[in-house]
Amino acid sequence: MYQTISENQRHEFIAKLQPVLPEIQYYLPSFLDRRILFVMNKMGFADWQNFMSYLDNDHSYDAIFSFLMVPVTEFFRDSLVWHTLFHTIVPKLIKNDPCHVWFPDCSSGHEVYSLCMLLDILNVRNRVRIYAGCKSQQTIDKIQTGVYSAQCESMLVANYKNAEIPYDISKYYTINYNSLICNPELLSNVSFIHSSSLLEDEVPQISLIMYRNSLLYYTTDSQHTFITTMYKKMNFGAYLLLGIKEGGNIFGLQALFSTYNKDLGLYRKK
Amino acid sequence: MEIATTYKLIVIGGSAGSFASVNHILQELPARFPIPIVICMHRLKHVNSGFKETLEIVSKNKVVEPFHNDLLEPGHIYIVPANYHMMIQSDMRVLFSTEELVNFTRPSIDVLFYSVAQSFGKNAIGIILSGAHKDGVDGLHDMYKIGATTVVQDPQEAQVPTMPQAVLDVMKPHYIFTLRSMIAFLKAHI
Structure with a gap:
């Protein structure tokens, strides 16, 4: 049983x-x-x-x-989301300085590295500041080493190919024995925040929040609390990226955000 | 076997070789089917297999890939999306998770079936179709132990018999059906 x-x-x-x-x-x-x-x-x-x-x-x-914590286990998970970030969202965001991106619950660094690679390809990495909230110092230390399982590479390559971003991604990592090692220089624009709750994170006004597949694990009432907290930390028109299956049933979302693309989990602050 | 249960939900698990079987079942079931059906199949997450689109063509009931917290409704066929585990609560709401792979796969049939065993007890039917895997065996066993009706596709008919045979190796399900008998059973008892 x-x-x-x-x-x-x-x-x-x-x-x-x-x-x-x-x-x-x-x-x-x-x-x-x-x-x-x-x-x-x-x-x-x-x-x-x-x-x-x-x-x-x-x-x-x-x-x-x-x-x-539930780790993200793929770089560029949900290729279409990254395709849209690359071709549509990031080019819009960087028109306004400063551009701040917040990962309220960074558990493995896959998404932070994916975004940093994408920003570097667009040649805008130095114009974007990323804040990554982590619940443990051990996680931060691990992310900063950039070391992942070599098995991640096949997923990275497949997801990236499906994202249809026309640049060579291989320059951002090396394969060494059983490890995939991301270039730690990619994190030069990332500030890690060791905090136990996103409710306590001190971040400036944000242009994009990436909080994918985290609200799935919270009660309805707390979803509302988190959504409201994030809303208050965002610029008008800023983007909120949730998981592709989190959708419109998240309590409080529809009142504060308009749907940009439900299938991508992408919403905009009203 | 005497059937004296009010069923609320059917869950179907399949892997290699089960696509045609699912197609056939959905094609034969009448419109406005009285209870929801949830289908969990292993498929490649990087490839749009056209699975949902194909089922939409053959099914007389609406085919849906649900969102988190959606409410399952009669007359609907729900497809578990790639790369998420799916669970169902007793209030018929769907929960998703990106937790670790189970049996090397996400979605896992076991995860779905465990949740159905806990939420619906004897009021559910669990079906295992063709597959080259053992995912779903423990989940179906849990459903059996808690009183749910358990069905396995006859391994002799299954395109890939590993999965239905794996069930038979560990338990004696209520029914071992050919697809034809399975469809007749569902039409007669729901």
Whole structure:
């Protein structure tokens, strides 16, 4: 039978992590249950009490966070989105200085690197400032090394080809043994923010927010809170990029944003 | 077997060789089918296979690739999109996830079937069609254990028998059907 955890166990876990990860209270219970089991499995805990004892004694929580968050596992995921960013959205954005882009929940760096490559190809990387919010310092350190599995390359090449961006992407990374290593120079325009919640992030007025496939995991009420918070940090007419399946059912979205392209998950601040 | 259940949902899982079977089932089912049908098939995420478009042509019911939080409705066929896991809540709302691959695949049939077992219990039908994979076996087993009706395409008829045979290796489903019998069953009991 599919493994489950009890409501009491979930509450116990939330109580322990809430001081360092306030957003945990907003997760959908079913999602949180899956992630707790995933964390336990990855960290080798079969016994709940042992797991709780570990949480009591480990106050960095970095390892927990790195397994709790859902990583993006592809560069240029959803090719049509990147095609549109390259050909339409970014050229519009850079007409206005300053241009600030915000990734409120950066879990693996795939999207940050993808955007930096795209900006470099457009020769506008130095005109765009990127803010990437990460929940753990360990994640930031890992992203800054630029090291990913070499298996990522086939996906990167396939997605990039489908995005129909007519430039050679291979100059931005090297393959070394079992690793794909992104050129760390690509991150020169990126400011990483180590914060436990996007609600606390200090960012300037934003032109584009990339928050893809994150709202899927939150309750309806908290979706509204996050959408409202992001809205307040955006310029008029700024773009909000959600996941391609997050769509118009996100609570509060339609009131604050107009739909630019629902199939791309692309919205504009009203 | 005596059927005395009010079904609320049908979930179908398939992989290699199941496309023609799905096509055939949808072609034969009547319009305004009384409960939603959800189809989870393994397919390449980088290629627009035209899967949905082809089903739209043959199906008498509306074919939809849903969005997060959409409400499943009767008379609709729902296709699980590429590169997302899909789950269904007891209130018929769809949840998506980009969590890790399960059985080396996303979407995973197991993930869908687990959620249906938890949300609908005996009020669901789970069907495994042709495939060269074992994804879906555990999910169908969970549905069985919780009282759902479980159906497997006859491996002798399946284009690729690995997946239906893998089910038979671990459990005894309620029915082992040819497509023809499967369609007759669905028409008679829904």
